[in-house]
Amino acid sequence: MKENRPRGRQSASKETTENGPLNLRQLSEMLHLSQTTISLVLNDSPAAKSIPQHTRERVFEAARKFQYRPNYFARSLRRNCSMSIGLIVPDVSDGYFTVLMHAVEEYLIRSHYFYFTASHYRKADLTREYSRLLLERAVDGFLMVDTPEEIQTSLPTVAISAHNPAPGVVNIILDHDKAAELALQHLYDLGHRRIAFMKGPVGITDAIYRWSGIEKAAASLGICVAPELSLQLLEMNQSPEMGYDPVRDLLAQRTDFTAIFCFNDVSAIGAIRAISDAGLRVPEDISIIGFDDIISAAYYKPSITTVKQPLREMGTTGAQVVLDLIQHPDKEYPGEIIMQPELIVRESTGPAPENLKSWSQPGRRRSVARV
CATH class of the missing domain: 3.40.50.2300 (Response regulator)
Incomplete structure (x- = not known):
C-alpha cells in the first residue's frame, strides 16, 4: 500500500529556515500525526513499540530535517539519551x-x-x-x-x-527506628520521662515511619506517649509557625512535661519561641530536640539538639x-x-527539672489537635 505523503513539506521547510526550528504542533501538522505519537517516538517510550516502524522513521527523519528540539533530540540521536x-x-x-x-x-x-x-x-x-x-x-x-x-x-x-x-x-x-532511639535515649539519660511529641502532618510519608519509631523506642524505655502530650501538626508550611501554634496552645493548658520531641528543626524553632513567650526557658524548664539538622539549627539561640538526617x-x-x-x-x-541518623547534641537539651509545675490559664486556652 502506498503511503499518503503530507503536502506542504516545502512550505514547512521554508518556515523552518525563516523562523527557526518547528515546534511540536507544526511537526504534527506536517506529518499528519498526533503530537502524542510524535512525543512517544522521540522519547523512545515503550508505548512507541506499537507504532509502525515506517511511521517512526518518518518522525525521526522530519525531526532531523527540521531541527525539532535540537537541544535534546540531536544529542539523543548520538547518545541515545538526553543527559x-x-x-x-x-x-x-x-x-x-x-x-x-x-x-x-x-x-x-x-x-x-x-x-x-x-x-x-x-x-x-x-x-x-x-x-x-x-x-x-x-x-x-x-x-x-x-x-x-x-x-x-x-x-x-x-x-x-x-x-x-x-x-x-x-x-x-x-x-527512623534508630532515629527515635537516639532522641529518646538522650532525653531519658537526662532524666526526662514526661515528654511531649509532635506527629508530622498527614501527607508527609516520613511522618508515619517516624511516629512508628517513636512508639517503639518509647515502649522499650518505658516512656508513656500520652495522648494529652501528643500534638498532631496540621500542615507542612516550612515556617516556625508550624511548631509555635501547637506548643503555645499546649502551654496554655499544661506544663507537666519537661521535653518536646519536635517533628523537625523548623518546628523546634517555633516551639522554642512559644516556650519563651510563656515565660519559660529552654532547656532549664523544657528541653527541645529537633530533627533533620538544617543549616540554621546550629546558629539558633539556643542551638538546637537534633537528630541529623544525612x-x-x-x-x-x-x-x-x-x-x-x-x-x-x-x-x-x-x-x-x-x-543512618546521628544525634547532634547542642544547647536546647539539658537535665530534666526536679519539680514539675502544673498550671493552666483558662483565658488563653485554645484547641489543640491531638493524635
Missing part, C-alpha cells in the same frame, strides 16, 4: 529541601547532566501531570523527593524519603544511583537503601 533528569519535589522551601537539593544539583552538574525541577505542592494530579511533561522533554530518569505517588514510567526512578511502592523504584530512606549524603546517593541506572540499565539495586 537530563526530572526532579519532582513537594516544594523548594528553606530547610530540609535546601540541603538535600543542593547535594543533588551539585552531583548532576559534576556529571554534566541537566535537570528540570517541578514542585507539586503535595497534589497528586500535579505529580502525574509533571511526570508526563518531563517525559515529553525526554528526561532519562526521575529523582523524586518526598513524593510517594506512583508514576507510570519504565525510566530509572529513585525516590528519596518517599517510601514509593512502585515496582523498580529504588528508595533511599532513613532508619541529607547531603542522601541527595548525592540519589543522584548517583539514578545516573548509574541510566548508564547500566541491567544493574540491580535493592528496593531500599537505608541511611
Whole structure:
C-alpha cells in the first residue's frame, strides 16, 4: 500500500529556515500525526513499540530535517539519551529541601547532566501531570523527593524519603527506628520521662515511619506517649509557625512535661519561641530536640539538639544511583537503601527539672489537635 505523503513539506521547510526550528504542533501538522505519537517516538517510550516502524522513521527523519528540539533530540540521536533528569519535589522551601537539593544539583552538574525541577505542592494530579511533561522533554530518569505517588514510567526512578511502592523504584530512606532511639535515649539519660511529641502532618510519608519509631523506642524505655502530650501538626508550611501554634496552645493548658520531641528543626524553632513567650526557658524548664539538622539549627539561640538526617549524603546517593541506572540499565539495586541518623547534641537539651509545675490559664486556652 502506498503511503499518503503530507503536502506542504516545502512550505514547512521554508518556515523552518525563516523562523527557526518547528515546534511540536507544526511537526504534527506536517506529518499528519498526533503530537502524542510524535512525543512517544522521540522519547523512545515503550508505548512507541506499537507504532509502525515506517511511521517512526518518518518522525525521526522530519525531526532531523527540521531541527525539532535540537537541544535534546540531536544529542539523543548520538547518545541515545538526553543527559537530563526530572526532579519532582513537594516544594523548594528553606530547610530540609535546601540541603538535600543542593547535594543533588551539585552531583548532576559534576556529571554534566541537566535537570528540570517541578514542585507539586503535595497534589497528586500535579505529580502525574509533571511526570508526563518531563517525559515529553525526554528526561532519562526521575529523582523524586518526598513524593510517594506512583508514576507510570519504565525510566530509572529513585525516590528519596518517599517510601514509593512502585515496582523498580529504588528508595533511599532513613532508619527512623534508630532515629527515635537516639532522641529518646538522650532525653531519658537526662532524666526526662514526661515528654511531649509532635506527629508530622498527614501527607508527609516520613511522618508515619517516624511516629512508628517513636512508639517503639518509647515502649522499650518505658516512656508513656500520652495522648494529652501528643500534638498532631496540621500542615507542612516550612515556617516556625508550624511548631509555635501547637506548643503555645499546649502551654496554655499544661506544663507537666519537661521535653518536646519536635517533628523537625523548623518546628523546634517555633516551639522554642512559644516556650519563651510563656515565660519559660529552654532547656532549664523544657528541653527541645529537633530533627533533620538544617543549616540554621546550629546558629539558633539556643542551638538546637537534633537528630541529623544525612541529607547531603542522601541527595548525592540519589543522584548517583539514578545516573548509574541510566548508564547500566541491567544493574540491580535493592528496593531500599537505608541511611543512618546521628544525634547532634547542642544547647536546647539539658537535665530534666526536679519539680514539675502544673498550671493552666483558662483565658488563653485554645484547641489543640491531638493524635
